[in-house]
Amino acid sequence: MPRSTPARKSQRLLSTLQEPLRSILLILVITPPSVFGIGAVCIGLLFAAEAVGRDLTFEQSLNGVLTVLMALVFLPLAHAGNYRWFWHIEKRRMAGDFVRGAAIPDAFSEPTEPPPVAPISLGQRAFYALLYLAAIGLLLFVYLPLGHQAVIQDFIGRYSAGRASAGSLAALLTAWLPLLGGMAVVMLLLEGDMKKIRSGLLDPTETLRLQARVEWLGAFVTAFAMTSLFCFFIGSMIGRYLS
DSSP, X not given: OOOOHHHXXXXXXXXXXXXXXXXXXXXXXXXXXXXXXXXXXXXXXXXXXXHTTOOOOHHHHHHHHHHHHIIIIIHHHHHHHHXXXXXXXXXXXXXXXXXXXXXXOOTTOSOOOOXXXXXXXXXXXXXXXXXXXXXXXXXXXXXXXXXXXXXXXXXXXXXOSSHHHHHHHHHIIIIIHXXXXXXXXXXXXXXXHHHHHHHTOXXXXXXXXXXXXXXXXXXXXXXHHHHHHHHHHHHHXXXXXXX
16 A cells, blocks of 8 residues: 555655754764863873973964874765765766766765775885875975974965955965875876776776776875865964964
8 A cells, every 4th residue: 555645754754854954963962072082182182292391382283183083083084975976976976876967066966886896916006105194294294393384374474365265375375286296196097097908808807906096096086185185274273273
């Protein structure tokens, strides 16, 4: 017997509310212990610095802890999310969705499936590990010292004409420049791989391997740009409201 209209409406309403309610509950569960934990680590760093005779402020400690978390935790999570999303778009493209005139959806606006398991060589794993180490090192070098944040802020204030242009310049320097520059490098390095993929002459296993490398590096560059932007935002907020 078919369901009544009120029952179907109720089910749609519950499914619509389920995801935001789950997200809110997750935030309420994670936020308090995270805040207390970060505060405890910052205070511990202050005591440790005092014990060894180093001058460390709470603002520097907080910026350092959050920058390390962004580089070690957020970067891999953002990379995994972008990699999954890039594969979702690639699967839709291979299915011919965009050839028929459909617009590419906004990022993370659709449910996705896990990316396929692609073969990967030991050398490629070593290259990925070195790439992660270089990215983490660069993020820590640029954003870990709170003084570096002040230098970036001074540069933005000097060459911007107001608050709106300052925000645009900050986004250009910390997000768009790494993103566009990184994507340009990836496209140049992987131009041969993309030509082989488009030729359709490779066996499925090799095609999957090359496509996974393209998606992995593209997702990594995107995640790095996102992490850079958030690190700058955190440091600028600390410098503006706590210093």
